[in-house]
Amino acid sequence: MQQENRPDLIIQGSTNTSGGVYNLVNVQGFGKITGNVECNELRCTGHVTISGDVLSSFGKVEGNASISGKVEMDTLEVYGQVDINGDVDFTKLRVDGSAKVQGSLTGEEIKVRGFLKTTGDCEAEVFHGKGAFSIGGLLNAGRIEVHLHGGCEAREIGGEHIEVRKAGSSTLNKLLKHIFNNTLSVDTVEGDEIYLEYTRAKVVRGNNVVIGPGCEIDLVEYATDLRYDPSSQIKEQMRR
């Protein structure tokens, strides 16, 4: 695609427009875009509805965006809210606001400080979760680091290094703890190195497994080593 001749699409006020190939798409007002959008940069501080796929190198949503197709971006930053009705392919994804995806996420790096929800799988090399997430399928990452700041759930978690810790004990957290239930609930966790805190899981399988405080686990299978905090409940353990 030719890099020159790409016009900018700036929406201020309320506009209905069609998709196409753009350099910058900037929505400050209320925009409705019908058709696929291909652009170098997508910015939204207002409200945008895109009926189609989005292909962009960079995307930043500070307002509200809903996309009815699949999304491919190198970097996607969400400070507001996005709803995506398709798969998302990216290199870097940062969610400080809220992102809801009806599909699966595939990329290199995911940072969640807000809320992330997907109905499908979530694959990345690095997954940093410092907010809340809900993953309908498998969370598969080389390195998974979770700080529980809210209710987190996933059907399955798999990877090389998996670490789940309770969030730091600031005053605000102590207050919020009584309102929110900061735990991770998951069916199975499988990995090489596993450290879990405040996790409710049916099965945990790994080489080196450390179960910290606050866990409730039906079955732990380990290859080399298992250590656990006496305050945690492990119904059954097995060395393979």
Add this chain to the structure above:
Amino acid sequence: MDPNVISKKELLELTGISYGQLYRWKRKNLIPEDWFIRRATFTGQETFFPREQILDRIDKIINMKDGLSLDELADMFSPNLAGAKLTSVELLERNIVSKTSLELFVRQQGDSETYTFQQILYAYVLERLLVTGEMSLDEGTGLLQALVSHYPKLEGKPCELIFVRKMGISTFVLVSSSTDLYFDSGVKVVKRLNLALCIEELKAKIS
């Protein structure tokens, strides 16, 4: 328990790989998504794999991962056709096809300077069946015709070529993925050829 599948646990014990490696290979698309078969067992959900395919694949990954990067491996295993182009001399030199098969192929498809991966695949399948003596040269014409006119429709999907004979009349069937097929008793299934595997072998020969 179904003997054609292997549980994840058994697989890990048998091959000595770790959960981490298995998940990494899945992420890199070295192991196709549809090999992960979920079944309910008394311990809850368990994942199973098609036994022979997964053992074979893991064996290949372990043997080749020192020489190739995971991404290169993924390219090799993907059922998508590579962009390689070879000349007829190269095809012969690399032992991909024999002279006889190439002649038949050229007679059917016309001569050209370079052959695309798709064409090479056709020639390779032809070669495979001719070399074993399971197919005659005449039947090779039918095979090429079936491949040329129907394979593009199945491209990128795992598919199988089935070669049957009944009362001396040969037929070629292309089916996507491993469906169960049953024939009447007069039919002899001469050969079932997994084309995804052929592509894999061919990619290894070309690269």
